[in-house]
Amino acid sequence: MAKPQVFVSRNIPQAGLALLRAHCEVSVWPHDRPPTTQELIDNARGKDALVCLLTERIDAAVLAALPSLKIVANVAVGYDNVDLTAATQAGVVVTNTPGVLDDTTADLAFALILATARRVVEADALTRSGRWTGWGIMQLLGHDVHHATLGIIGFGRIGRGVARRARGFEMTVLYHDALRAPEDVERSLEARYVTLDELLRQSDFISLHVPLLPQTHHLIDAAALGKMKRTAIVVNTSRGPVIDEAALVAALKEGTIAGAGLDVYEHEPRLAPGLAALPNTVLLPHIGSASIATRSKMAEMAAQNVVTFFAGGVPPNALNPDVLGRVRR
Numbered sequence: 001m002a003k004p005q006v007f008v009s010r011n012i013p014q015a016g017l018a019l020l021r022a023h024c025e026v027s028v029w030p031h032d033r034p035p036t037t038q039e040l041i042d043n044a045r046g047k048d049a050l051v052c053l054l055t056e057r058i059d060a061a062v063l064a065a066l067p068s069l070k071i072v073a074n075v076a077v078g079y080d081n082v083d084l085t086a087a088t089q090a091g092v093v094v095t096n097t098p099g100v101l102d103d104t105t106a107d108l109a110f111a112l113i114l115a116t117a118r119r120v121v122e123a124d125a126l127t128r129s130g131r132w133t134g135w136g137i138m139q140l141l142g143h144d145v146h147h148a149t150l151g152i153i154g155f156g157r158i159g160r161g162v163a164r165r166a167r168g169f170e171m172t173v174l175y176h177d178a179l180r181a182p183e184d185v186e187r188s189l190e191a192r193y194v195t196l197d198e199l200l201r202q203s204d205f206i207s208l209h210v211p212l213l214p215q216t217h218h219l220i221d222a223a224a225l226g227k228m229k230r231t232a233i234v235v236n237t238s239r240g241p242v243i244d245e246a247a248l249v250a251a252l253k254e255g256t257i258a259g260a261g262l263d264v265y266e267h268e269p270r271l272a273p274g275l276a277a278l279p280n281t282v283l284l285p286h287i288g289s290a291s292i293a294t295r296s297k298m299a300e301m302a303a304q305n306v307v308t309f310f311a312g313g314v315p316p317n318a319l320n321p322d323v324l325g326r327v328r329r
């Protein structure tokens, strides 16, 4: 029997490619940059499976242009880049990579909390610059993280991981989520459920861990920023459009809040005008899950979903398993 044909939209870690190559005919996009939509269509034409990244937008038009496609394996836990409704209607299985990146992303959220509060990037630049004149009692004063109040918006696996880390810093942890966590989880993480309003008003640090949905788009807008303490620091490792980035720039300029640590942006890789020039920000290029081990696990997980599907099984991370009985053939 002919092997399934797979297009991989970027060079991914070897563990994933090796697993795919053991079972499928694999072609890989050869460039560092993402393919354009037309390039994606041209390269995936006639393929049975697509292994893609969050930079690829897989919508109804792309699915219609690729009628042979049966499965889309997204190498990310967030799948807002894939129109799941359109895929389900078209009879295409969609999978993601949950679970394996939680601790790595929670680590990075904490790195942003610390780096922004303690002005680590500014301090590093001063040390290297040759302009450092020696220890100064008024130099680079920041905000304490220990014993501060951390507000976590979105209390899923990653949000809870951040709460777990906050205990080591003896922080007071508040959280808000559409669903309240079970009592034993709240107790073990010493996290208190509050309304969004309360969280915005009481927190010294606000860390975002919600998926991008119509309900979370611009969740942090000018009104939300206006409710925060003037000393508050906002950290985002979820998805950029959860924050109204132009409103954030205005709030940071006007001193409505003290700082922001961002790993994600509203229009990646572009930044909102003025953001890059603000000293009270730490700006990372979407590296939340970027550890060697985690990216390797993500690639392997995506590959396993594809391999399981073509072996006739249920892909372990299928987002629309109902499609399995009526997949395009």
Ligand code: DGY
Pocket (backbone or CB within 6 Å): 054, 075, 076, 077, 078, 079, 101, 238, 288, 289
């Ligand atoms: C995800 O998985 O959704 C991250 O943003 C990239 O690892």
